[in-house]
Structure formats: structure tokens, C-alpha cells
Amino acid sequence: MTGLPNVVDVDDPADPRLDDFRDLNSIDRRPDLPTGKGLVIAEGVLVVQRMLASRFHARALLGTDRRLRELADDLPATTAPYFRASAEVMAEVIGFHLNRGVLAAAPRPRELTLDEVMADARTVAVLEGVNDHENLGSVFRNAAGLGVDAVVFGTGCADPLYRRAVRVSMGHALLVPYAWSAAWPADLNTMRDNGFRVLAMTPNPAARTLAEAMDELSGARVAFLVGAEGPGLSEHTMRSSDERVRIPMSRGTDSLNVATAAALAFYERVRVDSAGTPHERGSSEASGGSDR
Amino acid sequence: MTGLPNVVDVDDPADPRLDDFRDLNSIDRRPDLPTGKGLVIAEGVLVVQRMLASRFHARALLGTDRRLRELADDLPATTAPYFRASAEVMAEVIGFHLNRGVLAAAPRPRELTLDEVMADARTVAVLEGVNDHENLGSVFRNAAGLGVDAVVFGTGCADPLYRRAVRVSMGHALLVPYAWSAAWPADLNTMRDNGFRVLAMTPNPAARTLAEAMDELSGARVAFLVGAEGPGLSEHTMRSSDERVRIPMSRGTDSLNVATAAALAFYERVRVDSAGTPHERGSSEASGGSDR
Numbered sequence: 001m002t003g004l005p006n007v008v009d010v011d012d013p014a015d016p017r018l019d020d021f022r023d024l025n026s027i028d029r030r031p032d033l034p035t036g037k038g039l040v041i042a043e044g045v046l047v048v049q050r051m052l053a054s055r056f057h058a059r060a061l062l063g064t065d066r067r068l069r070e071l072a073d074d075l076p077a078t079t080a081p082y083f084r085a086s087a088e089v090m091a092e093v094i095g096f097h098l099n100r101g102v103l104a105a106a107p108r109p110r111e112l113t114l115d116e117v118m119a120d121a122r123t124v125a126v127l128e129g130v131n132d133h134e135n136l137g138s139v140f141r142n143a144a145g146l147g148v149d150a151v152v153f154g155t156g157c158a159d160p161l162y163r164r165a166v167r168v169s170m171g172h173a174l175l176v177p178y179a180w181s182a183a184w185p186a187d188l189n190t191m192r193d194n195g196f197r198v199l200a201m202t203p204n205p206a207a208r209t210l211a212e213a214m215d216e217l218s219g220a221r222v223a224f225l226v227g228a229e230g231p232g233l234s235e236h237t238m239r240s241s242d243e244r245v246r247i248p249m250s251r252g253t254d255s256l257n258v259a260t261a262a263a264l265a266f267y268e269r270v271r272v273d274s275a276g277t278p279h280e281r282g283s284s285e286a287s288g289g290s291d292r
Numbered sequence: 293m294t295g296l297p298n299v300v301d302v303d304d305p306a307d308p309r310l311d312d313f314r315d316l317n318s319i320d321r322r323p324d325l326p327t328g329k330g331l332v333i334a335e336g337v338l339v340v341q342r343m344l345a346s347r348f349h350a351r352a353l354l355g356t357d358r359r360l361r362e363l364a365d366d367l368p369a370t371t372a373p374y375f376r377a378s379a380e381v382m383a384e385v386i387g388f389h390l391n392r393g394v395l396a397a398a399p400r401p402r403e404l405t406l407d408e409v410m411a412d413a414r415t416v417a418v419l420e421g422v423n424d425h426e427n428l429g430s431v432f433r434n435a436a437g438l439g440v441d442a443v444v445f446g447t448g449c450a451d452p453l454y455r456r457a458v459r460v461s462m463g464h465a466l467l468v469p470y471a472w473s474a475a476w477p478a479d480l481n482t483m484r485d486n487g488f489r490v491l492a493m494t495p496n497p498a499a500r501t502l503a504e505a506m507d508e509l510s511g512a513r514v515a516f517l518v519g520a521e522g523p524g525l526s527e528h529t530m531r532s533s534d535e536r537v538r539i540p541m542s543r544g545t546d547s548l549n550v551a552t553a554a555a556l557a558f559y560e561r562v563r564v565d566s567a568g569t570p571h572e573r574g575s576s577e578a579s580g581g582s583d584r
Contacts, residue, residue: 138549138552141548141549142548142552144542145541145542145547145548146541146542146548147542209563209566211563247559248562248563248566249437249438250436250437250438250439255437256433256434256437256438256555257430257433259552260430260434260551260552260555263548263552263555263556264555264556264559267539267556267559267560268559268563270540271501271503271540271560274501274540
């Protein structure tokens with residue numbers, strides 16, 4: 001923690017101090033590739049604010065003077081330099097014009113373990129094969145909004161720290177704790193040993209409805225297991241769950257987008273938890289209806 | 293209705309019979325611009341199938357031989373020619389390589405009226421200011437999957453027949469009846485006169501929860517009023533509703549994406565409708581969990 005923000009004016013797009021932000025869309029050089037620089041990039045005031053409040057420690061920021069002023073209350077939380085540049089210089093560095101006007105770059109910290117993210121969690125989302133960055137980001141946004149405490153990745157999931165995933169998550173990929181399963185699907189047994197009821201989301205009409213399952217499990221720890229677009233959960237993983245649950249759907253339609261199906265599960269959990277009890281999960285600052 | 297499909301082989305990308313599909317991504321010439329050719333374009337086997345089953349009558353199809361075979365059971369429903377071409381010729385015509393391998397083009401039919409789409413509807417989604425094609429498409433997909441009978445557009449909504457909206461909707465923008473409000477927000481009164489309870493979705497913590505409202509209204513006609521990303525519903529529109537309802541959310545998070553918030557409302561309606569009654573809205577063919 002420090003006092004005044006560390007502002008450095010830059011007007012040369014070739015300045016090597018800006019390399020963390022260079023060629024942001026380049027397929028093979030982009031700084032958020034895990035195989036390259038492995039940085040985490042936050043874009044826009046809101047997501048940068050969330051990075052500054054997270055376990056991801058920014059090592060540099062690049063932005064306009066206007067965004068510097070908008071971040072005035074947040075920058076004292078970091079010692080990283082704020083490279084102040086014009087929108088034109090920024091566009092030359094990153095390779096395109098960025099409306100959001102500000103970026104922050106953080107090295108990837110050590111990954112959390114399953115034990116760590118499970119420790120205080122009541123509700124966990126467990127993903128298998130969710131390999132689309134936008135869906136992954138949406139799952140984090142929905143998890144944050146609807147009271148999910150952690151996300152666990154089984155096999156085949158995309159990188160939640162890819163720039164697009166972080167952006168679509170509204171920065172919640174940096175705030176909702178997540179862990180990669182080290183032994184899949186055996187880790188589902190580990191979760192069960194820790195008191196979690198593991199529910200596999202499925203289109204199978206023989207499954208119990210989400211509402212029925214949630215009514216019964218309102219006092220329990222719950223893990224929602226959600227599968228890939230296309231194939232859904234593997235049969236092996238499905239068999240490792242405690243129970244299969246489904247969302248009641250109209251006849252003859254496709255199943256829902258994976259992030260939407262997950263949101264319905266999260267919602268149902270909150271609804272049952274809050275029905276007639278004093279511990280509704282907060283409504284003082286925001287609740288649904290529109291996209292900010 | 294006819295018998296064998298009307299297959300026409302084409303190997304010249306400049307063939308004027310393919311003009312309905314030319315320059316599909318061109319900003320000013322794309323055929324799905326309402327101000328230009330005003331066509332509705334379906335992409336991919338599933339969406340083309342839905343167009344052929346809809347009130348949108350295809351006047352031409354363009355696709356590979358493989359997709360022709362996949363559509364064998366559907367093509368007898370149309371007299372339109374199927375222009376069979378190689379993937380390379382298709383790419384030259386439309387301007388990029390289309391993995392989905394088949395397109396259909398239909399003229400825009402007359403728009404339906406509010407009276408027409410209201411007539412047999414129990415649940416209606418009413419949108420204001422939803423100007424993002426992807427969100428609009430997602431609303432239609434969620435509406436179809438979660439038992440919504442019609443969509444009504446207030447001011448400021450994007451074109452649901454734009455190619456991207458149709459694609460994201462999985463073709464349901466062609467199947468779920470919709471109407472543009474001719475008098476906004478006065479049409480909300482018309483809906484009320486027809487027995488609809490108009491519920492405005494809002495982040496306002498003083499609003500009643502969705503679950504409470506649905507429990508009370510299980511026998512009634514319901515219209516869910518959902519606002520734009522960013523500003524939400526206008527105050528004027530909000531005041532034209534019967535009641536404000538909210539989704540219980542976690543403290544300190546953003547509100548949800550507009551299509552996700554709508555999905556939660558639709559889900560809650562189906563949940564209450566189906567709880568303990570014999571008329572659950574179908575689970576024989578599909579239900580949630582993954583994205584096909």
C-alpha cells in the first residue's frame with residue numbers, strides 16, 4: 001500500500017516499459033498466453049478496480065489521463081506505475097483502439113488448490129470441457145452475482161485468465177476463487193468426502209428437477225457439475241456424481257447455453273436459501289435486470 | 293409442399309442467382325440489412341431447419357453437398373432452389389469461409405401485431421432498449437427453452453432478424469412470435485387490458501423478489517419487462533408496469549447480463565407452473581445443462 005499513484009508519462013509507443021501491453025491481439029505474442037509472458041490483463045475501469053482488489057497484483061498500468069482520474073481512489077492500493085499515454089499512443093502499443101482506455105497487467109500468481117477453494121465454500125460450480133472463453137467468463141460473472149463461492153475446473157476447460165474471459169466475467173474471474181482439479185474425476189470424491197453433494201446437470205428427462213433437489217439440500221454443501229457445450233458431461237464424470245438434476249424445458253428446443261444453465265442452478269440455490277429465512281444473500285447494492 | 297428438392301449445381305461465384313448470399317459481412321451491402329435487400333439469412337443445418345418450419349419462407353438456399361444430404365428430410369417442405377456449391381465457391385460468394393456449410397435466404401414477411409402475438413400467450417417477454425444482437429438472440433433462445441410464448445419490442449431494440457441475432461437464437465427468432473410495439477409504453481396498458489400482469493425487472497432492493505411474485509401469479513398472464521444493458525428500464529416505462537420485481541443477488545456484484553436475467557425470470561415462471569402440477573412444460577426432448 002502506498003500513497004500517491006506512481007504516474008509516468010509516455011509518448012513513445014516503442015518504449016520497452018510498455019511491453020506488457022504490446023500486440024494484445026497477436027495470436028503468438030499476446031501477453032496473456034500462458035505459454036508466453038503469462039500475464040493477466042485487465043481492461044477498463046471496473047475490471048482494473050477488481051484486479052486491484054484481488055490476489056492478482058498489477059505490475060503495470062497503461063491508460064489515458066481520463067481513466068487515471070476515474071481510478072484515483074483505487075490506485076493507492078498499488079505501487080505499480082501508471083503509464084499515462086494518449087489514446088493514439090495506446091492504440092499503437094496494443095495494436096487497436098481500446099475504448100475502455102485503461103489496462104493493467106499482473107503476473108499469474110500460484111494457482112489455488114482444491115482444498116483451499118473448498119475450505120469455506122457452501123456452493124461450488126464444477127466445470128468439465130467448458131472451452132469457450134466467453135462462456136467461461138459468463139460463468140464467473142453469474143457465479144459472483146448469484147452467490148457461488150468457488151469454481152473448480154475438471155478436464156478440457158479454457159484458461160479463465162485469458163483476456164476475453166476476464167473481460168466477459170466483468171473481472172470476477174479474478175475475484176471468485178477457482179482451482180484446477182489435479183485428479184479428475186476422482187476429485188469429485190474428495191469433494192464428497194468434504195460434505196459436498198455433487199449434482200450433475202443433464203438434459204436427461206429421468207433426472208430430478210433442480211427445484212426438487214435444491215429444496216432437499218438447502219442445508220448441505222452443493223457442487224453443481226456442468227458440462228461442455230456439445231457433448232455435455234462425460235458418462236464417466238456423470239457416474240461420479242451423487243445425482244443428476246435437470247432444468248424443466250419446453251418441448252423440442254435445444255438445451256440452454258452452458259453459462260445460462262449454470263445461472264439457473266445458482267439462482268435456484270439462492271432462491272431456496274433465501275426463502276423465508278433472514279440470510280438472503282444481499283440485495284442492498286445490486287440485483288438483476290440489466291447489464292451494466 | 294413439393295417432393296424432391298430442387299437442386300441446382302453452381303460453380304461460378306459470380307452467378308447472379310447467388311446474389312441473396314453475396315458479401316454477407318459487408319457493412320453496407322449485406323443482404324440482411326432492413327434498408328437494403330431486407331432478407332433473413334439462416335446459417336447452419338439446425339437454423340435452416342427451423343426457418344423451413346417457420347413463417348419465413350426461404351426463396352433460395354446455398355450449401356455444400358454434405359449439408360444437402362443432412363437436410364434431406366427438411367427440403368421437401370420448400371420449393372426454393374438449393375444451390376449446391378463447393379466450400380470454396382461459397383466462400384467467394386459470401387466473403388468468408390462458413391463452417392456451417394449452408395445458408396437459406398427468406399424475404400421478410402409482414403410483421404405480426406401485438407394483438408396477434410398476445411392472443412394465445414400466457415407468458416410474454418417485453419424488451420426495451422435491448423440493442424445488442426447477441427443479447428437479443430439469447431433472449432429468443434431462452435424464451436423458446438423456458439416456455440415464453442411471445443416477445444414484444446418497445447423502443448430502442450435491435451433487429452431480431454439480423455443474421456447474428458438469428459444465429460445466436462439458434463433459429464428461435466424465427467419461431468417465437470414477436471411484435472414491435474406501435475405505441476410505447478402505452479401498449480403496456482393494452483397488455484394489461486388483456487389480462488397481463490406487467491412485471492418490471494429491476495435491481496431496486498425495495499422490489500419484491502421474482503419468486504414471491506411468481507408464486508402469487510401462477511394462474512395469471514404475465515409480461516416480463518426487461519431493460520437495456522447499461523441504463524436499464526426508463527423510469528417512464530417502469531411507472532407503466534404493475535409491479536417491480538428483482539432477482540436476489542450477492543452483495544457488491546454487477547447486475548446480470550440482460551439475457552441471463554430474462555432467463556431467470558422465465559425459469560421462475562416455469563418452476564412455479566410445474567411445481568406439483570401435471571402440466572410441466574415438457575421434458576421429453578430436451579432440458580438444460582449444455583449447449584448443443
